[in-house]
Amino acid sequence: MDFRPCAKSLFLDVWVEHVIEEVSTEDREGNKGTIEGPYYVPGSPSLETPATLPMRADESGTPLLFPGQVRAVDGTPLAGAHVEIWHADDNGFYSQYAPGLPEWNLRGTVVADAQGNFALNTVQPAPYQIPADGACGKLIAAASWHAWRPAHLHLKVSAPGRQLLTAQLYFEGDQHLSDDIASAVKPELVLHPQARAGAAGNEVTYDFVLDAVRG
Numbered sequence: 001m002d003f004r005p006c007a008k009s010l011f012l013d014v015w016v017e018h019v020i021e022e023v024s025t026e027d028r029e030g031n032k033g034t035i036e037g038p039y040y041v042p043g044s045p046s047l048e049t050p051a052t053l054p055m056r057a058d059e060s061g062t063p064l065l066f067p068g069q070v071r072a073v074d075g076t077p078l079a080g081a082h083v084e085i086w087h088a089d090d091n092g093f094y095s096q097y098a099p100g101l102p103e104w105n106l107r108g109t110v111v112a113d114a115q116g117n118f119a120l121n122t123v124q125p126a127p128y129q130i131p132a133d134g135a136c137g138k139l140i141a142a143a144s145w146h147a148w149r150p151a152h153l154h155l156k157v158s159a160p161g162r163q164l165l166t167a168q169l170y171f172e173g174d175q176h177l178s179d180d181i182a183s184a185v186k187p188e189l190v191l192h193p194q195a196r197a198g199a200a201g202n203e204v205t206y207d208f209v210l211d212a213v214r215g
């Protein structure tokens with residue numbers, strides 16, 4: 001069984017999607033987003049905040065506490081907003097695409113509380129290379145590029161009456177922030193985690209401001 005996204009889909013994700021995303025969201029107020037990428041799976045488990053993403057008992061990687069708030073552009077908290085998150089594991093692999101990973105590993109939909117606040121526990125993902133065989137691999141080789149993406153969290157943040165925000169969040173210090181093969185990094189999307197006081201791992205706060213759906 002081939003778990004990789006098909007070559008045509010991968011080509012569009014890597015070399016076309018970021019251009020479409022820039023143009024289609026240039027008038028949007030609130031947070032910047034970026035591309036969805038090829039590893040999204042709808043319908044991940046719904047989790048109450050504070051949440052821990054589904055993971056193996058021995059999941060490797062630096063623990064990450066990620067709290068934040070979802071608000072409207074005018075500052076109104078968006079109660080019950082959905083923060084859908086998926087990301088690679090500490091080896092750069094996604095559940096439902098790489099063999100041997102439990103279904104929904106490191107994927108979940110956190111429901112914010114009445115003040116729009118959410119908090120989730122996960123582990124920091126690793127950078128990974130996009131599949132470099134087939135047509136995409138030939139293009140990468142011909143252009144003397146590399147196939148790396150910086151480590152990132154994928155998110156879809158939504159609330160009734162608000163535009164869906166699709167984003168990726170990156171990590172300060174990642175060596176591929178400036179040469180992402182998918183050209184999806186924006187300065188506003190780079191996290192600055194701090195070591196947790198009195199607990200293992202890192203913590204970073206990041207808020208999401210969602211623009212209204214326009215008629």
Ligand SMILES: [Fe+2]
Pocket residue numbers: 037039088152154
């Ligand atoms: Fe990804």
